[in-house]
Amino acid sequence: MRGVKVSLFGFGNVGKAVARVLLEKERFFRERYGIALKVVSVADTSGVVWLPEGIDLQEVLLVKETFGKLSAWTNDYEVYNFTPEEAVEDIDADIVIDVTNDRNAWGWHLAALREGKAVVTSNKPPLAFHYAELVGEAEKRDVPYLFEATVMAGTPVIGILRENLLGDTVRRIEAVLNATTTFILSRMEQGRTFEEALKEAQSLGIAERDPSGDVLGIDAGYKATILHCVAFGPITFREAMVKGIDGISQEKVKEARSRDRTVRLVAVVEKGKVIVEPREVSLDSPLAVESHENAAVIKTDLLGELAIKGAGAGLKETASGVVSDVIKAALRIA
Structure with a gap:
């Protein structure tokens, strides 16, 4: 069983939907693909929760639903005030997921790729303005850069x-x-x-x-x-x-x-x-x-x-595209 560490950026509606799929289908992914996905960090606009041994997704979802922001989670976890660039460089992860609306995310996508980390994203502007640079860097580093959910949510037109x-x-x-x-x-x-x-x-x-x-x-x-x-x-x-x-x-x-x-x-x-x-x-x-x-x-x-x-469109539908790419990246890494 290969463990694959994941950092999740963006914990609004889509990010929460992705977390729910990773939580609810954890056993399915283990049995079908031999992959154990471990979320080691989750970030929203209030801060970054990071635990190298893995975050309890059920708990992080409860905190977000109850308080509306991760920075309220102060009892069991430390909340870091990282920029995305700092987070992708400092946090030990195999896959970086970007489900934010950050128009400037291409910069930290590049940073992640240069660190040898796979990137999975539903964020459209980075690709609409910087496709050649991002895909070129991924090919140069031989790491996955996947973006199915940017077009038609989970309907696999990009894959086709x-x-x-x-x-x-x-x-x-x-x-x-x-x-x-x-x-x-x-x-x-x-x-x-x-x-x-x-x-x-x-x-x-x-x-x-x-x-x-x-x-x-x-x-x-x-x-x-x-x-x-x-x-x-x-x-x-x-x-x-x-x-x-x-x-x-x-x-x-x-x-x-x-x-x-x-x-x-x-x-x-x-x-x-x-x-x-x-x-x-x-x-x-x-x-x-x-x-x-x-x-x-x-x-x-x-x-x-x-x-x-x-x-x-739709939360489950977009999560389908994101998680499918996460599995592709995990299998390639494994």
Whole structure:
């Protein structure tokens, strides 16, 4: 049985979901893969809890749920005031998990890789702006750098492109990558205005208090940029052409529906080109998704057209992508 030490950065909703999976499926991972995952540190914005012999995940979840911050956990554990860079350098871990929203996390991803540590992340901006540098460093050090959950949560589009279509030349990818905009557009088809649909999405927790990242197409643009990097080679988000749904009227949505079509925020990815914009798609298209689903249609020279559809949001769904990558990294390390 090989023990693998893990540092978890980010203990909001996604981080807690990842911790629950690691806790609840510990026996499954031991029996199926021969891997014993030991979380040696957990960090939120209040501090870093570090115990080399391993943290009780049940207890850390209880503290977070009860007090809302790890710094309240003062009885049994010392809470350190490390920066992420200090933590990845000082804490002895095999795998660093980043489920934060830290736009500057690429710096400490690099630090972890240079320490010979695998990195697993759901954090999009580091890859959307620094893919070449990060992946290049991981290849140079021969350590895993895995990011399935950055695009389509746990639906394995990154894995398909990175690991399965190795003999194919990808020609084009069309995808719907943002569930919040899909929800808003669906509600507009039912008669709500954009403002009404957005408020409902916010009340349900589907949209953030500041929804600009979703409605302006930025989130989908990050994801489409990452797809380009994997399928065609490195670019940055600055090279993407992005237009959101904020200019879409109720009339436009209803008129499309009257012709058996639906408006969705569609990403089109071709070699050297990323475009994200509202487009009409046929109701029988794989891209005519509803609710929190995402979809991608990958066109290649050999396979032809491959459609993949699944959850593009959700805590368990995102945790699925993160933990899958953790297992991949652990098996490679072992």
